[in-house]
Amino acid sequence: xxxxxxxxxxxxxxxxxxxxxxxxxxxxxxxxxxxxxxxxxxxxxxxxxxxxxxxxxxxxxxxxxxxxxxxxxxxxxxxxxxxxxxxxxxxxxxxxxxxxxxxxxxxxxxxxxxxxxxxxxxxxxxxxxxxxxxxxxxxxxxxxxxxxxxxxxxxxxxxxxxxxxxxxxxxxxxxxxxxxxxxxxxxxxxxxxxxxxxxxxxxxxxxxxxxxxxxxxxxxxxxxxxxxxxxxxxxxxxxxxxxxxxxxxxxxxxxxxxxxxxxxxxxxxxxxxxxxxxxxxxxxxxxxxxxxxxxxxxxxxxxxxxxxxxxxxxxxxxxxxxxxxxxxxxxxxxxxxxxxxxxxxxxxxxxxxxxxxxxxxxxxxxxxxxxxxxxxxxxxxxxxxxxxxxxxxxxxxxxxxxxxxxxxxx
Ligand SMILES: *Cc1c(COP(=O)(O)O)cnc(C)c1O
Ligand SMILES: [Zn+2]
Numbered sequence: 139x140x141x142x143x144x145x146x147x148x149x150x151x152x153x154x155x156x157x158x159x160x161x162x163x164x165x166x167x168x169x170x171x172x173x174x175x176x177x178x179x180x181x182x183x184x185x186x187x188x189x190x191x192x193x194x195x196x197x198x199x200x201x202x203x204x205x206x207x208x209x210x211x212x213x214x215x216x217x218x219x220x221x222x223x224x225x226x227x228x229x230x231x232x233x234x235x236x237x238x239x240x241x242x243x244x245x246x247x248x249x250x251x252x253x254x255x256x257x258x259x260x261x262x263x264x265x266x267x268x269x270x271x272x273x274x275x276x277x278x279x280x281x282x283x284x285x286x287x288x289x290x291x292x293x294x295x296x297x298x299x300x301x302x303x304x305x306x307x308x309x310x311x312x313x314x315x316x317x318x319x320x321x322x323x324x325x326x327x328x329x330x331x332x333x334x335x336x337x338x339x340x341x342x343x344x345x346x347x348x349x350x351x352x353x354x355x356x357x358x359x360x361x362x363x364x365x366x367x368x369x370x371x372x373x374x375x376x377x378x379x380x381x382x383x384x385x386x387x388x389x390x391x392x393x394x395x396x397x398x399x400x401x402x403x404x405x406x407x408x409x410x411x412x413x414x415x416x417x418x419x420x421x422x423x424x425x426x427x428x429x430x431x432x433x434x435x436x437x438x439x440x441x442x443x444x445x446x447x448x449x450x451x452x453x454x455x456x457x458x459x460x461x462x463x464x465x466x467x468x469x470x471x472x473x474x475x476x477x478x479x480x481x482x483x484x485x486x487x488x489x490x491x492x493x494x495x496x497x498x499x500x501x502x503x504x505x506x507x508x509x510x511x512x513x514x515x516x517x518x519x520x521x522x523x524x525x526x527x528x529x530x531x532x533x534x535x536x537x538x539x540x541x542x543x544x545x546x547x548x
Contacts, residue, residue: 140176141201141436143168143345146283146446154201155261157335159328159343167444168345168387170201174392183395191215191360193249193353198255199389201349206260209285211242213252214353218361218509223477228497232507234367236358237480239515243305245436246351246379246513247277250464254340254352255281263338264288267331269323271375271436272302272513278340279309290337292316299483299519318548319430321441324376326459342378343443350393351379355386358509359396367400368506373488373513374413374459375437377448383511384451395526400509402457404448405492407432407467407485413445414459417452424449433464433522436485438515462491466506470494471516481516489513 143152147166152158154170161168181198182188189195193214202208218236225233237245255278258266266282267290268274275291275298282289295315306313316323324341331339340347359366366387372380380402390396406414410430416423427440442448452459462470464484471487474480482490489510496502516523533539541547 139198139201139203141170141172144171144233153283157261157340159331159339166537167343167447169347169447170345178393181294183393186195186360191357193252194349196353196356200353201346201418202253202256203260206256207285209255209259209281210252211280211284212358213241213248216240216357218358219478219480221478221510224474226496227473227477229504230497230502230508231505233482233493234362234507234509235478236354236476236509236511237482238511238513239482239486240352243273243274243277244282244301244515244518245277246354246511247273248281249353250342250347250350250378250382251277251281251340254344254347255287256285257287258338258340259285261338263336265290265337266340267291267327267337268340269293269320269327270298271320271438272298272518273436274310274341275311275313276302276305279306279311282311283309288312292315292327294319296321297438298313298434300521301518320376320439321426321430324443325471341443342376342466348378348382348385350380352386352389354379354389354511355383359387359390362507364395365507366396366398367509368458369401369403369502369508371403371405371489371493371508371510373434373437373485373511374406374409374448375439375442375485377404377413377442377444379511379513380404381444381447384447384455399455402451402455403492403496404452404457404459406459406461407434407437407488408461408463410438410440411461412440413442413448414461416445417449417459422449422484432467433526434467434484435519436483437488460492460496462488462495466491466495468522472527474512475516480512482512483514483516483518484522486512488512
């Protein structure tokens with residue numbers, strides 16, 4: 139599809155085949171951009187309803203050439219749950235949870251990887267690589283397997299949730315654990331990809347990944363019967379996803395399909411919150427956090443690559459950034475699981491925890507239409523539950539012992 143890459147800083151333009159991950163003249167991030175006059179002609183939104191709800195329902199808005207192979211595992215089409223019981227707990231009448239844990243490898247990363255790995259195949263790459271806090275590596279490994287590409291993942295040693303590491307290994311990725319955190323891993327693999335062009339990098343500095351992830355916004359709009367929510371709340375780590383969702387809503391607006399935009403709210407963990415700090419201080423640059431710390435490993439990032447895009451999303455939408463503590467995250471993870479039957483990993487609990495905090499502070503009104511994005515499945519990180527929640531008790535295998543344990547004895 140006709141598009142080019144554009145620098146978000148100096149607005150330099152590059153042809154669509156360019157595999158650079160940063161602007162050659164100023165070093166800033168690139169984004170995919172389109173001629174919206176052309177798109178308005180070619181997009182027929184009523185046609186979308188005849189296709190299954192999925193990333194590829196919106197293929198006219200995805201930058202892949204017509205004849206190219208789509209490397210797909212059935213991504214997107216996740217449930218938008220009406221969360222009446224959590225709504226009641228928090229005093230909200232119109233709350234929804236978009237559960238991205240339902241994706242093929244259990245996180246929203248699959249939306250980006252289906253497009254990113256398809257792009258890799260289109261340009262003839264044989265090896266794909268990423269740095270990861272876990273879910274990106276699980277997703278990359280699975281899509282690379284499907285496409286028959288070699289995958290290389292660089293992860294922080296000892297800090298990856300067990301389920302995610304198991305996925306990367308199972309799908310046959312070459313897993314390199316580094317001494318250092320995610321920020322160090324990304325820096326290293328970015329340099330590696332810049333000097334070894336046989337490696338196609340699929341972190342969110344690759345603008346094609348963001349394009350896949352923007353379909354989250356299209357689906358929310360479709361699932362609300364083509365209405366725009368008042369507020370969308372997203373956990374923020376490296377900040378690609380909130381930027382992607384905002385881009386998706388902006389596309390709909392550019393195409394004249396919606397007449398207003400939602401407020402974007404990003405939630406970071408207190409020990410890893412450089413974007414929230416910059417937002418609060420009214421600064422236009424972040425100060426990276428040297429040693430980010432939180433139990434929510436998927437957002438344990440001190441130097442988010444897409445901070446500038448995220449600040450633009452939040453400010454441009456009249457939204458805000460919030461932080462939550464590990465305790466608030468675990469509490470939200472638990473009450474979401476127990477009131478709605480939705481089991482998410484800790485990072486995803488942060489959007490729910492942020493919602494609770496903002497309702498209590500009066501920043502979200504009781505009749506607002508709010509969509510919380512839960513980003514990853516709870517089974518990714520079973521150790522957190524074993525460690526932090528109630529422990530099961532052990533009893534003898536007879537009726538009497540069970541009755542005593544359950545308080546059923548009169
Ligand atoms: C990747 C990830 C995030 C953070 O998303 P960014 O795009 O890095 O901000 C949050 N939650 C989960 C479960 C993730 O896998
Ligand atoms: Zn530039």
